[in-house]
Amino acid sequence: MLGRDIVRFTLRSVLDRRLRSVLTALGIAVGVTAVVLLTSIGEGLNRYVVEQFTQFGTSTLAINPGKATTFGISPGVLNSVRPLSLEDAEALQRAPHVLNSVPAVSGSASVEARGRERTVNVFAVGPEFDRAFKFDVRLGSFLPADELDRPRPVAVLGATAYEELYGSANPLNDRVRIGGDRYRIVGVMEAKGDMLGIDLDDTVYIPAASGLTLFNREGLHEIDVLYDENAPVDEVVAGIRRILLARHGSEDFTITTQQQMLDVLGSILNVLTVGVAALGGISLLVGGVGIFTIMTIAVRERTGEIGLLRAIGAARSRVSALFLGEAMLLSGFGGAAGLVLGFVVIAVVELVYPAMPVSISLTYVVLSLAVAVLIGLIAGLLPARTASRLEPLEALRTE
Amino acid sequence: MMLLEQICRDFQVGDQIVHALDHVDLSIAAGEYISVMGPSGSGKSTLLNLLGLLDRSTSGTYWLNGKDVSRLPDNELAEQRQLNIGFIFQSFHLIPRLSALENVELPLVLSGETPKQRRERAREVLDAVGLTARVDHRPDQLSGGERQRVAIGRAIVMKPSVLLADEPTGNLDSRSGQEVVDILESLNRDGICLLVVTHDAELGQRARRRLAMHDGKIVGDVRQ
Ligand SMILES: Nc1ncnc2c1ncn2[C@@H]1O[C@H](COP(=O)(O)OP(=O)(O)OP(=O)(O)O)[C@@H](O)[C@H]1O
Numbered sequence A: 001m002l003g004r005d006i007v008r009f010t011l012r013s014v015l016d017r018r019l020r021s022v023l024t025a026l027g028i029a030v031g032v033t034a035v036v037l038l039t040s041i042g043e044g045l046n047r048y049v050v051e052q053f054t055q056f057g058t059s060t061l062a063i064n065p066g067k068a069t070t071f072g073i074s075p076g077v078l079n080s081v082r083p084l085s086l087e088d089a090e091a092l093q094r095a096p097h098v099l100n101s102v103p104a105v106s107g108s109a110s111v112e113a114r115g116r117e118r119t120v121n122v123f124a125v126g127p128e129f130d131r132a133f134k135f136d137v138r139l140g141s142f143l144p145a146d147e148l149d150r151p152r153p154v155a156v157l158g159a160t161a162y163e164e165l166y167g168s169a170n171p172l173n174d175r176v177r178i179g180g181d182r183y184r185i186v187g188v189m190e191a192k193g194d195m196l197g198i199d200l201d202d203t204v205y206i207p208a209a210s211g212l213t214l215f216n217r218e219g220l221h222e223i224d225v226l227y228d229e230n231a232p233v234d235e236v237v238a239g240i241r242r243i244l245l246a247r248h249g250s251e252d253f254t255i256t257t258q259q260q261m262l263d264v265l266g267s268i269l270n271v272l273t274v275g276v277a278a279l280g281g282i283s284l285l286v287g288g289v290g291i292f293t294i295m296t297i298a299v300r301e302r303t304g305e306i307g308l309l310r311a312i313g314a315a316r317s318r319v320s321a322l323f324l325g326e327a328m329l330l331s332g333f334g335g336a337a338g339l340v341l342g343f344v345v346i347a348v349v350e351l352v353y354p355a356m357p358v359s360i361s362l363t364y365v366v367l368s369l370a371v372a373v374l375i376g377l378i379a380g381l382l383p384a385r386t387a388s389r390l391e392p393l394e395a396l397r398t399e
Numbered sequence B: 001m002m003l004l005e006q007i008c009r010d011f012q013v014g015d016q017i018v019h020a021l022d023h024v025d026l027s028i029a030a031g032e033y034i035s036v037m038g039p040s041g042s043g044k045s046t047l048l049n050l051l052g053l054l055d056r057s058t059s060g061t062y063w064l065n066g067k068d069v070s071r072l073p074d075n076e077l078a079e080q081r082q083l084n085i086g087f088i089f090q091s092f093h094l095i096p097r098l099s100a101l102e103n104v105e106l107p108l109v110l111s112g113e114t115p116k117q118r119r120e121r122a123r124e125v126l127d128a129v130g131l132t133a134r135v136d137h138r139p140d141q142l143s144g145g146e147r148q149r150v151a152i153g154r155a156i157v158m159k160p161s162v163l164l165a166d167e168p169t170g171n172l173d174s175r176s177g178q179e180v181v182d183i184l185e186s187l188n189r190d191g192i193c194l195l196v197v198t199h200d201a202e203l204g205q206r207a208r209r210r211l212a213m214h215d216g217k218i219v220g221d222v223r224q
């Protein structure tokens, strides 16, 4: 029997019972749609998060107080944690390959200007911050390079904070009150958007030392380091560790590179994507049960036909191939329809919710189609075997 | 062409053994016209199925074209059926979703014939059974007699050496039955060996060789 004749024969029997075939294939289609849709959302989320984290460049690392171990921060070590100081940040400026070292404290506080008041995010940072993270200044300048521990009381407004407090008036040299202290406005930043839901524009920047006072803290939340992107990361980390060890006496700090952060996030999000794919896979499985049921019924209904095929010379393996082909055709149809349906739904979602991060993952698209056909194969295996094992004479006698 | 030696076919029914064929010896030459008659349950169908390699004997030897086919493996039996034997059943056994032409084509499709050649051959055969005008009809659009003629077409499309017909007119009225018999007999005149199982005495008398069966044994073998 020619290959195309096998296809034609199976196609004929699938098309002969159109409604039944469509309903059976629908089970698989829904499964494939679910997998495509869910994994696209997972993949979209993945990309969204990675984009959020890499918008400031990838050659950064963060130093936080306390030693993180596999088991989190162990309390015994926590006792002897020395705070990260402004001097630490300054010292790291001289570490090998380091371009900028930015001390950071943050919190929220209320800002008063020209009789208006607004609660904003306060980023108390070093003067290198704008260069390190590629923030642009719209008006005036960023925080001046004063001595770290004795800065002048000046502040820079984020785009939203500026518009809310001043509208379009000139804020430069105006005096504002932030949490009780008075600051002079020296600049306004360009809008930057948000990162993981935090509005980077509804902010006020003040010198790191002022932030320590404002939030009544002994040490910094974090030191962010921007290093030469051509430098080997290990060397950069080693240099920083050496300097901090010398200053603190023990390793009571944690260095996290951007790459580590991305890796951890990536693996979490991958687990998520695989999880939702498995969820979609369950509906594929249900579709497979549908195919199994329909094929079992088909073998029973067409027992006479099987007997005839055997009588006119079809070998057992041929009968088996014909029924397997039918099962795979059903699941293949279902899979293809599911893909189309999935793409349509994704297109609609992108149209209706442009902000929703969806991104079609080709791997999962190919995988779900392959799994659909494989499920058809497995679901058809037993009915096909039943068909091929029928004795021709007995099959012919069944009417 | 066909030679049965001491063929037995036993069926186990409960704890009883039914001897459907009981030490049958039979020799059939090419081109013969044979009828098989006998009471119900005498083993006529069993004999026919055995000759058609749809069934295996419990003991004895069956020589087909000089080859011992009594113990052939399954797929070789299928091949022998495909090459040598045409079946005609009482209930036609056409595939309902296929047209007359496609039903006739089916053995050629299975044997891997190319579409062009098998189409030609199938049309030829449908012409021969007088269904030129019905090639695209599905079985449910055909009368009983026409269906049986399609089935005959399918049986002869591979040019087998023997046609085995088990009560081919059993489901037909006398007029279409007569048409079917006419076609079968003309095929026999063209050289095919014809073996007909029938309860119809008149039809049975037409054969040149008449076998009578009783209790699994051939009790009469009359030649004209
Ligand atoms: N598959 C089977 N299982 C058990 N017994 C069977 C089977 N097939 C046939 N027999 C028995 O073998 C005997 C012969 O059956 P067979 O069908 O050959 O009779 P027949 O001459 O064709 O009868 P009829 O004229 O009614 O068609 C009967 O007793 C029948 O019951």
Ligand SMILES: [Mg+2]
Residues within 6 Å of the ligand: B044, B045, B046, B166
């Ligand atoms: Mg019978």
